[in-house]
Amino acid sequence: MLMATASPHICLPLLTGQSPGPNFRSKSRQVRCSEERQALFNRIAPVYDNLNDLLSLGQHRIWKRMAVSWSGAKLGDHVLDVCCGSGDLAFLLSDKVGNNGKVVGLDFSKEQLTIASSRQNSKSKACYRNIKWVEGSAVDLPFPESYFDAVTIGYGLRNVIDKRRALEEVYRVLKPGSRVSVLDFNKSVNPFVTSIQELMIDYVVVPVANSYGLANEYIYLKDSIKEFLTGEELEKLALEVGFTAAKHYKIGGGLMGNLVSTR
């Protein structure tokens, strides 16, 4: 299926005449982090879907259906799935918008998009022909202003370094009155939930990932949750960016969360 490359590179090596200093280091660190995350998701692409099913006992598919429902996507809509990965939410959006609708799945990982495209080709549903995969950056969306009827970000915002910029871009490409639905792990303020989350990652997720040679990749997962924003902070950021409404719903017993914001 069509794979357009929206922008050639997200993380070019930082070429600058700047003398090294705090700003240079912080920028080079940022470029390096972004490159590392891109490489991480390229590496885990072959086993990503199976590990999600195994480690969440298939529950992640329920959470993704909830996220797509909250997006408000409906028949005939033109919708975007940012950080689409292997395409789980894009396929759910495709069912929602139907043959006359259009779905764009955007990701900066070539390997994830390759999996998404091959899954699309192996599925028999006619509506899946309405999906286009685009290689691009969540912080520089290659789409015009007020272009989409709904946007989803499934387990992506937490992985984007500049989260504010990503939400600003989503705001820009959304039609007024339309929604973004952001599904991710919940950075809980409840110590009990946090400890359950961390225990399951430490004693189940990482050991299982280790058997695939991916322990470090899933240790990153735990660290990324620690560095994420709480539901309240996500609501505040969405309103600061300009969304007129923002609500963060706790799901999966508080282990996961879904921000719904309206432009």
Ligand SMILES: C/C(=C\Cc1cc(O)c2ccccc2c1O)CCC[C@H](C)CCC[C@H](C)CCCC(C)C
């Ligand atoms: C679909 C899920 C996670 C996607 C995901 C997101 C990331 O940012 C990653 C970063 C690095 C490596 C992998 C990922 C990644 O897979 C959520 C479900 C899959 C999780 C890996 C499983 C998490 C287990 C929960 C803490 C507890 C699940 C309880 C369930 C009711 C059994």
Ligand SMILES: C[S@@+](CC[C@H](N)C(=O)[O-])C[C@H]1O[C@@H](n2cnc3c(N)ncnc32)[C@H](O)[C@@H]1O
């Ligand atoms: C955990 S996966 C989520 C995939 C899919 N949405 C799902 O729910 O399974 C995170 C995805 O975000 C992508 N990603 C992370 N940072 C990105 C960025 N700045 N621009 C575009 N994609 C990014 C990764 O390549 C990866 O495919």
